[in-house]
Every structure is written in C-alpha cells, then in structure tokens.
Amino acid sequence: MRSLNYRVTMQEAVFVVLLLSLHFQKIYTAEIAVISDSRFLTEGDTLVSPAGVFELGFFRPGSSENKYVDQKKGRANIKIILPVVFLGVLLIGLSSTWFWYSRRKRHHAQSTRKGEFLHAGKSQRDAMELPLFSFSTIAEATASFSPDNKIGEGGFGPVYKGMLEEGIEIAVKRLSKTSSQGLDEFKNEVICISKLQHRNLVKLLGCSIEGDEKLLIYEYMPNRGLDSCIFDTARSTLLDWTTRFNIIKGIARGLLYLHQDSRLRIIHRDLKASNVLLDRDMNPKISDFGIARSFGGNETQANTERVVGTYGYMSPEYALDGVFSIKSDVFSFGVLVLEIVSGKRNRGFIHPEHDNNLIGHAWRMHNEGRQH
Numbered sequence: 540m541r542s543l544n545y546r547v548t549m550q551e552a553v554f555v556v557l558l559l560s561l562h563f564q565k566i567y568t569a570e571i572a573v574i575s576d577s578r579f580l581t582e583g584d585t586l587v588s589p590a591g592v593f594e595l596g597f598f599r600p601g602s603s604e605n606k607y608v609d610q611k612k613g614r615a616n617i618k619i620i621l622p623v624v625f626l627g628v629l630l631i632g633l634s635s636t637w638f639w640y641s642r643r644k645r646h647h648a649q650s651t652r653k654g655e656f657l658h659a660g661k662s663q664r665d666a667m668e669l670p671l672f673s674f675s676t677i678a679e680a681t682a683s684f685s686p687d688n689k690i691g692e693g694g695f696g697p698v699y700k701g702m703l704e705e706g707i708e709i710a711v712k713r714l715s716k717t718s719s720q721g722l723d724e725f726k727n728e729v730i731c732i733s734k735l736q737h738r739n740l741v742k743l744l745g746c747s748i749e750g751d752e753k754l755l756i757y758e759y760m761p762n763r764g765l766d767s768c769i770f771d772t773a774r775s776t777l778l779d780w781t782t783r784f785n786i787i788k789g790i791a792r793g794l795l796y797l798h799q800d801s802r803l804r805i806i807h808r809d810l811k812a813s814n815v816l817l818d819r820d821m822n823p824k825i826s827d828f829g830i831a832r833s834f835g836g837n838e839t840q841a842n843t844e845r846v847v848g849t850y851g852y853m854s855p856e857y858a859l860d861g862v863f864s865i866k867s868d869v870f871s872f873g874v875l876v877l878e879i880v881s882g883k884r885n886r887g888f889i890h891p892e893h894d895n896n897l898i899g900h901a902w903r904m905h906n907e908g909r910q911h
Contacts, residue, residue, distance in 0.1 A: 669729065669733040669743065669745055670744065670745035671747065672745050673749070674749040676747075677747050677756065680701035680703050680711070681701040684697075684699055684711075684713065685699075688700045693813070695715070695724065695827070695829060696712060696713045696714050696715030697712075699711045699713065708759035709758065710756075710757045710760065711754055711756055711757075712757070713753075714752075724829035725829070727828065727830070728755065728827070728828045728829045728831070729743070729755070731831050732828045734803065735797070735828075737793055737796045738824075739789045739822070739824055739825060740797075740824055740826075741816055741826040742757065743757055760824065761817075762819065762821060763817065764812065764813045764814075764816055765815040765879075766811075766812035768817065769812060769878060769879055770812070770878075770884060775882050785821070786815075786817075786879060789824075790815060790823050790825065790875065791872065793824070794868060794869075797825075797868075798865045804833065804865075805828070805832070805833050805834075806831060806832045806833075806834065806863055806865065807831050807868050808831060808832060808848050808857075808867065808868070809827060809830055809831075809847070809848045809852070810868055810872060811849050811851075811874075811875065812878055814826050830847045830848065832863070843863065846861050850886065851884075851885045851886035852870075852874050852875070853867070854867045877901055881897065884897070885898060888900070
C-alpha cells in the first residue's frame, strides 16, 4: 500500500485550532441557553446536549441555588477554555517551529548546492579567475545537449560539442548523476586547471553550476583523443614517425610543466592515451585533472588509501601500496610512449610466444639487446 506524505502548514494548524474553539463554544452556549430558558423547562426535566445528560431543577432569581449554578457555570467555563487555549498555543508553537525549521533547512540546502564546489569561499572563487557560464547559454550552444553533438563519454560523464554565440567551438563535460567521479573530482579539476597555463595542457574556458547541473567548458579539440588515432587501424596510418615523435615531445613538455614549472607541483595520476587530446595541428594537450594532486614546498610524494586511476598505466608502488609521486606519472608516460610507438594497448597486448603484456615484452627485448 502506498503511504501518503502529507505536510501540515502553519495556516492549516491555526485553522484546526479555530474549529476546535468554535466546537467547544457551541456546546457550552447550547447548554447555557437551554438552562436559562425556564419557560420550557421545569424542575426534574432532563436536558440532553452534546456534552452529556443533565437533570434540571427550577431556581428562583437571586436564590442560593442560582449562585451555585453561576459558580458551576464559571468553573465549567474555565475547564473548557483553558484546554482549548493551551491546545491552541501548543499547536501554533509547534507549527511555527516546524515552518521556521523547514524553511531554514531548505534555504541552507539550496545555498550549499550552489556553493559547495567552491567551499562557499569568495576568496577561493576569486583565486580561480574562471568565467562562469549560465546553464541556458551552454544548453543553447549544444542544442540542449543533443545526442548528435555527443563526442564522447568518460568517468565524469558525457562530452558534447558546442558553439558559443561568438563563434567559438567548445567541448562541454557534463557531470552525470551516476558518474563514478563526483563533486570532489569536479571541484578538484576546476581549481587545478584554472591555475595552469601551458600550450600542452587543455584550456579550461569556464564552468557552470546551477542546482544539480555541473558543467566544464573546454576548448574544442578537432582530432579528439590520442587513443582514437593510435589504436584505430585506419587513422593510425595518418600518423607518420615525425608526428608520433612530436606528440611524445609535447606530452613530455606538458608533464615537465606540471612537475617543475607550474605554480603548484601537480601529479596527474591518470595519464593515458584517452586523456591526451589532439588539436587541429595534431599538437597534444593533457586533459582530465579530476584526480590530480598538488604538492607544495618540498613535498615529493604522498600516500592514499583510495587508489584511483587506470590499470595498465599505474606504477606498481601506487597500485599496490597507494604511494604516488612524480615517478608515478613518469611510469604512465613510459607506457604511453610504448603505445604510441607500437600502436598496441598495454592491457590488450599478449605476446604469442611468452604471454607478456606490452611492458613485459619491451623489458624482455631490452634485456636481450633487441630492437624488435
């Protein structure tokens, strides 16, 4: 059976109190009116009223019996009025408290949803120096997030191509409600990449946060992800050795900037082929800083109990013990170089002779002094 969730407002509670007051007033008035009308009642008659059954006597004006009746009527009046007043005050107080609490809670929840990704700090918002787009502007740019404009999907959510009114092409990452990444990753990417500027890092143009909708707006990369080029049989033929070498150098420059030359030392922790985007001239740009970590001062490594990333690109010490550092990104870069050179996925490669993956096969060739 379906249960009904009915919420009583303060106005409804006050209305109920007034009804109760009128109900008791009618009962008392009926009793007094009948008792005072001696033309129709005589001594010994019985009065039936909503409040009960009474045996009446005939009293003369000014008699002691009349005084007794007046006292009894006064006590009855007090007995009726006091509970009604008490009940009314109690209901009004409870209703007012509930109404105030529900409004305060709803207002707090709305304020939290709007500001929690930035810790609701104005200084932090100013420090990001990142433009904020309205949701309606991005919805118009992507034709209301049309499936025809969808160009990919990752752990964060779907990615759409769009066009701003100024004629600028954009890529929009929309946080999915069922995303494996969440608000922390969204906030982390906004704060990290807004402070980074390098030709081999994807440029974040802005973000949009309205209610449950959270969007990241990037510059559009026409050639999409590196994985769609090197692992595709048809497109990989377009990548000659010079282009592949330039891609490797561009990734290395971007990684060097993150580790040494940026305002913060950034450990990406998820460097892989799909997180390297290619612009119109096949220049590589590192993207997706959702799980990146920043270091300050002389920090060089850290431990975590929450190991996140992509297996096949993780260094052993990070995958097994949760220890990550600059070396973790260098390990991932080495795997990526092998994939760019060979055109094979590390996790999907199994050598027919010794069942090694791509890393194992490369290490075996190195030990044997072979080049292929």
